[in-house]
Amino acid sequence: MKKIISISNQKGGVGKTTTAINLATSLAAIKKNVLIIDADPQGNASTGLGLSHAHRKPTIYEMIHEKKILSEGIKDTLIPGLKIIGANTDLAAAELELTNFDNREFVFKSMFDKINNFDFIFVDCPPALGLLTINSLVASDTTLIPLQSEFFALEGLSALMQTIKLIQENYNKDLKIEGILLTMFDKRNSLSSLVEKDVRQHFGNQVYKTTIPRNVKISEAPSHGKPALVYDTHAAGSLAYIELAKELILNQNKRDE
Numbered sequence: 001m002k003k004i005i006s007i008s009n010q011k012g013g014v015g016k017t018t019t020a021i022n023l024a025t026s027l028a029a030i031k032k033n034v035l036i037i038d039a040d041p042q043g044n045a046s047t048g049l050g051l052s053h054a055h056r057k058p059t060i061y062e063m064i065h066e067k068k069i070l071s072e073g074i075k076d077t078l079i080p081g082l083k084i085i086g087a088n089t090d091l092a093a094a095e096l097e098l099t100n101f102d103n104r105e106f107v108f109k110s111m112f113d114k115i116n117n118f119d120f121i122f123v124d125c126p127p128a129l130g131l132l133t134i135n136s137l138v139a140s141d142t143t144l145i146p147l148q149s150e151f152f153a154l155e156g157l158s159a160l161m162q163t164i165k166l167i168q169e170n171y172n173k174d175l176k177i178e179g180i181l182l183t184m185f186d187k188r189n190s191l192s193s194l195v196e197k198d199v200r201q202h203f204g205n206q207v208y209k210t211t212i213p214r215n216v217k218i219s220e221a222p223s224h225g226k227p228a229l230v231y232d233t234h235a236a237g238s239l240a241y242i243e244l245a246k247e248l249i250l251n252q253n254k255r256d257e
């Protein structure tokens with residue numbers, strides 16, 4: 001059974017795309033069939049997986065207009081078992097155009113329902129709570145929320161939680177929180193530990209035990225068009241994403257019991 005996970009947080013720069021790429025890569029490494037859908041007009045997931053601009057179309061933008069997933073839009077990556085639907089700046093127009101659609105919150109859902117052959121689909125959401133993110137959440141089984149381990153981590157989270165509640169009440173009652181992930185964690189910085197304590201107090205076991213360290217290899221990898229896991233398999237950040245994949249699978253097995 002496929003599982004659709006939106007990586008969401010309306011804040012930019014918190015590690016959504018990094019998590020989408022490296023978690024997807026970790027799962028592909030254990031022979032899962034994984035698809036990343038780049039739903040951010042910035043196209044960072046596409047760039048980070050080495051998808052050149054010339055090879056991005058058709059993106060979700062064209063597919064929205066055709067109201068179906070176009071198989072030629074599903075591209076291979078250098079990782080066996082990991083595919084991607086790319087994005088470019090055209091997608092910014094979709095945010096506006098979607099407002100004119102009937103059932104504008106369900107456009108992604110009707111498209112994603114027809115995708116088969118994948119164990120996991122990750123949707124890399126844009127840094128906004130607009131219709132692209134709402135469509136992603138309506139179409140998803142769960143959402144994974146990265147939080148940067150910094151002072152303002154929790155700020156804005158209540159708006160995201162409210163959006164999730166609104167979606168559960170109106171469009172997708174089965175939407176669950178996959179987990180909250182602390183990213184860019186710096187264990188030498190007492191602030192990171194304070195933020196961690198605070199987040200765990202608020203959200204309890206919804207927070208992953210795994211934290212992702214701030215790691216230079218993670219920030220270098222996208223400019224090489226590679227996941228950190230391929231760029232430097234043994235880097236602390238890469239190993240953390242492997243741990244996260246294990247935890248995600250364990251949680252899933254527990255839920256299925």
Ligand SMILES: Nc1ncnc2c1ncn2[C@@H]1O[C@H](COP(=O)(O)OP(=O)(O)O)[C@@H](O)[C@H]1O
Nearest residue numbers: 012013014015016017018184213214215218219
């Ligand atoms: N654990 C990390 N250590 C160091 N740099 C990171 C880490 N996670 C993300 N980054 C860097 O921080 C920036 C923002 O991350 P990104 O995943 O693009 O966030 P978002 O998708 O939420 O905007 C990127 O330049 C990325 O390479």
Ligand SMILES: [Mg+2]
Nearest residue numbers: 016017040044
């Ligand atoms: Mg991003």
